[in-house]
Amino acid sequence: MAVEGGMKCVKFLVFFFNFIFWVCGVALIAIGIYVQVALGKALVVSGGSSAGTPVAILVLGVIIFFISFFGCCGAWKESYCMVTTFAVLLSIIFLVEIAAAIAGYVFKDKVRSVLKEGLQEAMNKYEEDPTLTEALDELQRKFKCCGANNYTDWANIKQFQANDTVPRSCCRINTTTCNVHPSPETVYEEGCQESIEAWMKKNILIVAAVALGIAFFEILGIIFACCLMRGIRSGYEVM
Structure with a gap:
């Protein structure tokens, strides 16, 4: 009975964290739109590769948004396959986010040079x-x-x-x-x-805080999904 109650708790925790993921997905979509609106012309000037940044954030937000619904369905139906798929997809997204953060730190000076070259090219073609x-x-x-x-x-x-x-x-x-x-x-x-760099530094803390929050909830979501998978596979009844 204690095991059943524990697994029921895990099931509702998976629901709760999927709601958090849904909020995170909406937050990423909002950030992507905000970056596109605020830096739209700067991204055009900087070149095609930079212009894809807001789109990438939007796509990630949409993916997380839909994965959260997938996880909810898996928990509700107590489907081992769906919950496993949810955990795997969430793990992949987490690893991609870590890789993106590392790449952003490594190539931060490259962003400055790309911006400078883009501005100079735009001036030459004015x-x-x-x-x-x-x-x-x-x-x-x-x-x-x-x-x-x-x-x-x-x-x-x-x-x-x-x-x-x-x-x-x-x-x-x-x-x-x-x-x-x-x-x-x-x-x-x-x-x-200098003006664009100052704007980016001012807003990077907000983006970093959102990213850390999302990563934290992703780790918890993966852990609880794995616990639910274990319970379903062991044959316990989850109500």
């Missing part, structure tokens, strides 16, 4: 590529920045070099001459690379 032009203008307005390192970077771009001007998206004030003979008083002095 007014030639409409997509990059629009993305860079919106980026400069959103982050209140100008150029890659600072506003003087535009002096090296051919179409702005001769007239000593910068794009109007660099302007602090809304006048027709603010971008002529730019100065810190008329245009944003800070570079976009």
